[in-house]
Each structure stands twice: as structure tokens, then as C-alpha cells.
Amino acid sequence: MKYDCIVIGGGVVGAAVLDRLAAYNLKVLLLEKEDDVASFTTRANSGIVHAGYDCEPGTLKARFNVRGNELIWRDARELNVPHLKCGSIVVARKEQLEKLRELQDRAVVNGVETRILDRDQTLKIEPNVADEIEYSLYAPSAGIVSPYQLAIAYADRAILKGGEILLEAEVKAVSRKNGTYFVETSKGVFESAIVVNCAGAYGARVNDMAGAEHFETVYRRGDYFVLDNTERKNVNTVIFPLPTAAGKGILVAPTADGNVIYGPTAVDSANPDDTATTPDSLDVLRKNVPLSYKRPAFNKCIRVYGGLRTLIGHDFVVGESKVLDNFFMAIGICSPGLTSAPAIAEYIEALIVERTKATVKQSGIVAPPRRKRLAEISEDELDALIAKDSAWGRIVCRCEKVTEAEIVEAIYSPLPATTVDAVKRRTRAGMGRCQGGFCGPKVMEIIARELGIPLDQVRKGGGATIARYAVKEVE
């Protein structure tokens, strides 16, 4: 099959690039090795829309963070993705005031609005900072967004515009002959004039496959606690400690879906698939969270998770290869990569449009398919929905109040959700207090029914099975 452009990797960066390119008269395809988009780093991060004050001035990180912060709020609004511009604070003890001032100087160079607050002013924004905190650097443009829902929404919108996505298609080799790339995958060979490498932790490997620039990659895992949504009332904003060489430090933050997270740690790893939390790493969180936040509630933890940072040198690698024509890269996208994704996509779009002289195939943006969740709609709206479809009246996930209708919608969305985890990321069924203990089997039954497959063939996602075999027939 021949394409004008193939994007490798369906994290938030690849999905945003596809969304942009699908607006043009270009035949575009995204290849993703997992069974859903947003299955790796984009699934497991802090979900913070960073303001951009702490990036080293002059770097791609600074440039794309600041521009991404402008674009991401618009995208989240248009795509109906959960988000909140709640601001952030970097908290400091008395003796750390000078460090806050240095951070503010950086903010000025990067063009980011910040204010230094004293303790009383800080408490007005965040009453639960630790007693030792005397100052904070407040950034009103920061906030939170659902990272996986953003990537899924970009993917869905790209498909509605005519882009294509092939899942479980791992790129294994990339070669070039007479100006055409041959991208060999586990699902066949695809030809393209242009390749965009957005392969995240495997970005440097894809470069090596194609014969583009070779980069050394460093991985750094970050572990988190997720707190029950009863903790949400105690956290108004994103609370950071002062950043260090290892990163932005261990934060306390609300999530766009109404939980609270503590994390991440920074644990060096040699494994590009390393997302397993460890007791030692979680202990680091137990020790550090109380330094900035006075109401840690580790007993309200409903889950722990780990995400993997991919670092190539000290900056993002974004642009065209210098050794391969028409081979573009957006790799080494560590933090603030989520915030930067829309700006990186905008930049790659401009390069490819300039190269291909492609014209826009439609002016208006196609409406996103994501409907409001049950928890977000009024009783009148719900009555109207139930009148049309009784599945809106059947709650499947009690913790997160997700109806059968929402699960069926996810299964039939532009990029269909065919696994329990894919349904979870789109609807939140299984993300609440019981972590799918109650709704998991019910979600499996709905997937089996809608896909017309036996229950024991329903997959959890990410290569994991749930049911090994059927012990009895289910009606």
C-alpha cells in the first residue's frame, strides 16, 4: 500500500502529527505496535500542562513547551478532553527564596508569566502546603489534562479527517529505494514518500533501522501513587518542589479526571519497557511528599503506576534528518512532551507542507466524537438519552458512574476500543476505587457481545490476557 506520509508511533506526539497531516490532501498512515494508541509513556505521566518557566532558554523544550501551552487548551476544548487550567506553584522554604528568583528569571526569558507569593498568598491558592513553606512561584497558565484522552481524541479526529491508523503493526525495518520508503511491519510492508519517527522509547532504534542519525538513549522511570477521588477537595493546584538536575521533582497534583497523584520518582533504567513500580521507589514518595504537602493520605491510594522518560541528550530531537531526505523525527520527547505535543505537531506539519506543497482538503474541523460522560450531564439530558437508548440507564462501572451506552460508544468510536484497557482509557470504567473488580467482567461481556467473540478471547490490552479458557458457557 502506498502513502504520502507514514507516522511511526501512536503516543500523543504521533497522534497529534497525524491529526495535523490528515487535514491535507495527503494519504497518511500511523503505525502503532500496541493494540491501542496512548499505550506507553502517554498513558503514564503526570498529565501536567507545564507553563514553561523551567526549561533552559533557547532549547526546543522551551520553545515547544511555551507554544504547546497556548495550543493545548484550545485542542482540549475542541476535542472535549478533560482539562483544567488550575495553575501551578513551586514551593520553597525561607532559605530557598533565591532559587525561586532564579526560576522566575528563567520564566521572564521564556516569556512565561509567574509571580512570587509569600506564605499567606500561597495559602489562599493552596491551603495544604507544608508548614515550612514560606514562598511559592505561581504560574497561572499551568494546569492539567487527561494525557491518554488527548492522544485518543487526536487519533479519532485524524481518522474522521481521512487519516488511517493500523494497530499491532510493529515497524521492524525501514529501507529506501528510488525516493520511496519501504516500512516493514508485523502486518506487511507499506510504502511512503515521507516517514515521521515518533516512536518514543524506541525512537533511536527506528532511526537506526532507517539509517538516520544514531542517538544514545537514557531511560528514567517515574513511579506514582493515585489517590481516591475523595482526596481531590484537598488539592487545588499543581504543587512542585524546586526542580533539580533529575527533573521537576515529586509533585502533588489533581488529575483531570478527579483523582490526586503523588509522584514521579526518577529511577535510571536500561530497559525501554520498564514501567514496573518498586517498593523502594514508592518509599521515596512517602518521604518526599510531606516536604511540600501537609495532608499526605497514602492510605487513600487506589493504584500505583510507573512511566518511563526517554532522554536523548538534554533536548528534544525534532526536525528533518540531515542524512536521510524526507525522514522527520520527533524523538527523545521527555517532559514537557505532553504539553509540547501540539506545538511539535504544528512544526512537523509546517515542514511537511512546505516540502509537499500539500493543500488543505477541508477548512472546518470535524466535530470530535467524544460525548460528555454520565458524570458530566444533567438529569434532563440523561432522561433524553435513556428515552433513545435504554443502555444509558444501565450503570456498568459504579465507582466512576459509566453506563453501558458509553462503553458501546467507545467500542464503535473512530479508532475502536477492542480491549478492556482501551475501553477504560476512553470511558474510565475500571479506573475508580475498585479498579475494575466489579465492572471488569461486565465490560468483558459487552466487548464479547459487540465484537461477536467468545468471552475468553477478550483481551485486557498491552498483550495481557484475562481469561485463559472458558470453564462454562455464559448466556
Ligand SMILES: Cc1cc2nc3c(=O)[nH]c(=O)nc-3n(C[C@H](O)[C@H](O)[C@H](O)COP(=O)(O)OP(=O)(O)OC[C@H]3O[C@@H](n4cnc5c(N)ncnc54)[C@H](O)[C@@H]3O)c2cc1C
Ligand atoms: C514519569 C513521567 C512524567 C511526565 N509528566 C509529564 C507532564 O506532566 N507534562 C508533560 O508535558 N510531559 C510529561 N511527561 C512527558 C510525556 O509523557 C512524554 O513526553 C510524551 O508522552 C511522549 O509521547 P510520545 O508520543 O513521544 O511517546 P509514547 O507515548 O511512548 O509513544 C510512542 C509510541 O510509539 C510506539 N512504538 C515504538 N516503537 C514502535 C515500532 N517499532 N513500531 C510501531 N510503533 C512503535 C509505542 O508503542 C508508543 O505507543 C512525563 C513523562 C514521564 C515518563
